[in-house]
Amino acid sequence: MDQALQIVGAVLILGAFLLSQMNVLDNRSKVYLTLNLVGSAVLAWLAYADDDWGFLLLEGVWAVVSAVGLVQSLRPRRTAT
Numbered sequence: 474m475d476q477a478l479q480i481v482g483a484v485l486i487l488g489a490f491l492l493s494q495m496n497v498l499d500n501r502s503k504v505y506l507t508l509n510l511v512g513s514a515v516l517a518w519l520a521y522a523d524d525d526w527g528f529l530l531l532e533g534v535w536a537v538v539s540a541v542g543l544v545q546s547l548r549p550r551r552t553a554t
Contacts, residue, residue: 475522478515485512486535503546510539 489508492498498505517532519525 475519478519482512482515482519485509485515501542501546503543506539506543506546510536510543513539 485508489498489505489512493500493505513532513535517529517536520529520532
């Protein structure tokens, strides 16, 4: 089961990257950030469960950065007065 989840997490991240490189997705779009967040969160969880600290650091930071970007993209933009 862990192997299947690893593949799903990796496919989400790599799929988002591929679509970004093909100019299908903007790297600040909600879809791109969501794919990265979900994929990296899955991989971070699996790294934690396996005590794989280097991989947990990589994927954990990736998840946090994606989450921050997603939250920022969901906030209403302020208009200049």
